[in-house]
Amino acid sequence: MTTTGKITLWGIEVFVATAQEASLSGAARRLGSSSATVSQQISNLESAIGATLLNRNARPVTLTPAGEMFLRRANTILNEADQAKAELAMADFSRLTRFRLGMIEDFDADVTPGLLTAMSSDLKNCRFLLETGASHRLFDLLDSRALDVIVAGDMGQTDAGMEVHPLLEEPFVVAVPKGAITGDDVAGQLHRMQFIQYTTRHYMGQVIAAHLARQNLRTAHRFELDSYHAIMAMVAAGAGWTILTPLGCMRAQRFTDAVDLLPMPFAPLSRVISLTARRDVLGEMPRTMVARLKPLLETLIVQPAVQRFAWLDGKMRLL
DSSP states (O other): OOOTTOOOHHHHHHHHHHHHHTSHHHHHHHHTOOHHHHHHHHHHHHHHHTSOOEETTSSSOEEOHHHHHHHHHHHHHHHHHHHHHHHHHHHSGGGOOEEEEEEEGGGTTTHHHHHHHHHHHHOTTOEEEEEEEOHHHHHHHHHTTSOSEEEEEOOSOOOTTEEEEEEEEEEOEEEEETTOOOSSOHHHHHHTSOBEEEOTTSHHHHHHHHHHHHTTOOOOOSEEESOHHHHHHHHHTTSOBEEEOHHHHHHTGGGGGGEEEEEOSSSOOEEEEEEEEETTTSTTHHHHHHHHHHHHHIIIIIHHHHHHOGGGBTTBEEO
C-alpha cells in the first residue's frame, strides 16, 4: 500500500491506467480494484511527488502538465519493472505470479482452453487473466500494457517495440444459403443477392470493404452486423450472402449445415493470425507459447476445416 512520501509501482500502475482510461472507474475495472482505492492511490502518489497529476473533476479525466511529464517516466518505470519480473520468472517459471492473455473470440471454445491448460502445468503458482475480443481491442490493450501477450489477426502495422510470431493464415470465403449457387457464374449470382456485411467498425470489416472496392464491386447491403452468429443465422435463413473467414463461419457452428462455404469468385484475400508480445520482456515465453499453440491449431482448427471443406487444403495453413 502506498504511503505518503513513498512512490510504489502499484501507485504508478494505478496512475497510468487512470490516464489511459481517462476515468477512475475505468482504471478500477482494468485493475480489478475499486474506484475508491484508485482515487486514494492517486492522492498518495500526488502527495509523494508533490504535484497534481490528474484533473479528476473533469469528464473525462485529463492530465495536468505535471501529469503529462510524469506519464512518460511512469511508462518507462513499469516497462523496466515488467522486464525485471519476467527475467526472474524465465529463470524459474514457477516464479511468474500473473499472466494476462488476450485471445480473439474465434479461439475461445477450443484453442484457448487447451493453451491455458497446457500453460497451467508449467506455471503452477500463476494467476491467469484472460481477455477475449476483436483484434483491434486486443492490440489497444497490449499497447496500453493491460495485457502481456495477445493472439489476434494482424492489423497491417508493425511496431519496433513488439515481437510478432505468425501462427495461421486463412482465406476469406463466401458464405451463401445451402444450394443457392448453381453453375459457374458465382459472381453474377452473388450480385443478384443481398450482401450481409461484417461491421466496418472493426478492422476486419474495413479490410473486406476495401478489398471489394479495389475490385470495383458494388454490393447492395442493408445489414451491417458485428456478430458472426447473427450474420450466419441470416445467411442460413436465406436472407443473403456474406464474406467471412472459415474461423468466423465455424464459430457459428449451429448454422453451418444450412450454409455453403465457397472460394471468393474474385481476387483472393486472406488474413494472418499472430502471437504478439512486447519485445524483450517475456524472454522465451512467447516462443514457448507458439510451440504450444501450433499443434492445437492444427488439430482443432485446420484439420476439421479441411476435412469439411477440402478446397481449403493449402489455403488455411500453419505458418
